[in-house]
Amino acid sequence: MKCITALPALALALLALSACGSARRSVPVAGPMAIADPQVALGERVFMRECSVCHPRGEAGLAPGINNKPLPEFLIKFQVRNGLGAMLSFSEEHVSPEELDAIVEYLEHMRGRG
Numbered sequence: 001m002k003c004i005t006a007l008p009a010l011a012l013a014l015l016a017l018s019a020c021g022s023a024r025r026s027v028p029v030a031g032p033m034a035i036a037d038p039q040v041a042l043g044e045r046v047f048m049r050e051c052s053v054c055h056p057r058g059e060a061g062l063a064p065g066i067n068n069k070p071l072p073e074f075l076i077k078f079q080v081r082n083g084l085g086a087m088l089s090f091s092e093e094h095v096s097p098e099e100l101d102a103i104v105e106y107l108e109h110m111r112g113r114g
């Protein structure tokens with residue numbers, strides 16, 4: 001019980017920490033992103049299917065940009081499974097645990113660039 005009540009506060013603190021920095025835009029900095037890792041490629045496909053509507057290619061759209069933030073893995077997963085504010089939640093039937101792992105890898109891959 002204690003753990004559950006502490007989570008929102010922890011999540012907020014991490015969100016505040018991650019709010020710095022400017023979102024990356026589509027202007028190609030180093031050419032198109034080369035994806036060799038099949039796990040990252042799967043992540044990209046699932047991201048395009050489920051997340052890109054609001055976070056176009058990880059950039060800010062209807063929702064904040066998420067391609068430039070040092071969000072920890074558990075927080076990305078928590079946000080996807082539980083939703084927050086205007087973001088809906090995704091069940092395991094909708095986005096499988098393997099697909100969610102792949103999304104996280106894809107986001108980390110984008111972040112590691114530049």
Ligand code: HEC
Pocket residue numbers: 015018047050051052053054055062063064065066069071075076079080084085086087088090095103
């Ligand atoms: C219906 C639109 C919508 C979809 C689809 C969506 N999101 Fe979001 N997302 C949002 C909104 C709006 C926020 C900001 C929520 C808030 O802070 O109130 C957000 C916030 C986030 C954050 C936290 C960003 C931050 O600044 O801390 C992450 C991580 C995230 N989304 C990941 C995802 C992933 C991964 C997917 C696909 C599985 C996804 N989102 C799909 C609307 C969406």
